[in-house]
Amino acid sequence: MKTHGYKLRSSIKQWETRKATAARLLEDRKYYFPSDERPDLVGMMADLVQAERNVCRLQEAQARYNLLVEVDVQGERMTLAQAVKRLGGAGRVEKIWRDLLGGGKGRRSWLDVDSPPRVRKGDEERAVRTLSDAEVLVHAERAAKAAAALREAIAVANSLDQDVELDEALLL
Numbered sequence: 001m002k003t004h005g006y007k008l009r010s011s012i013k014q015w016e017t018r019k020a021t022a023a024r025l026l027e028d029r030k031y032y033f034p035s036d037e038r039p040d041l042v043g044m045m046a047d048l049v050q051a052e053r054n055v056c057r058l059q060e061a062q063a064r065y066n067l068l069v070e071v072d073v074q075g076e077r078m079t080l081a082q083a084v085k086r087l088g089g090a091g092r093v094e095k096i097w098r099d100l101l102g103g104g105k106g107r108r109s110w111l112d113v114d115s116p117p118r119v120r121k122g123d124e125e126r127a128v129r130t131l132s133d134a135e136v137l138v139h140a141e142r143a144a145k146a147a148a149a150l151r152e153a154i155a156v157a158n159s160l161d162q163d164v165e166l167d168e169a170l171l172l
Contacts, residue, residue: 001168005069005080005158008062012055014172019051054170061166068162071153074146080157083150090147097140101133 022044029039066081073083118127131139 001166002161002163004161011171012058015051015054022048058170061164065162065164069157071157073153074149083154087150090150094143094147097143100136
């Protein structure tokens, strides 16, 4: 059947909510008052197991979808699966470059306890910045563009209808 990445992701979230609800109900119903109706723990467990299976089936379909769909990120072709995996690293690289920009915790940031020593006491040699703020900014902007390109490619790819083997009843 044809579906798109957003529908798969939405259905996975809904089944995960059902799974969490079933688990919570089981926990809440393990004791009952004899004057109340006895809860059906076996039926609740069956609902939990079914929700677990449906999440797994949808995640498998999502993995197939992510391998079928190809994206172009700044001139490089890759599967959607690879783009999704690269996004975390791209975001971390972007953050590291941004954090390297000067400033820090005010004008006395050189006193920061967590930073490496910036003065050698024996001869009073002072450390200098490895890259200027302007150089860091160029790299930070490049990293931000790379992460944004991945996010954009993923968003576009998730909107494409693609044939994936899937039980239609799983889509909520």
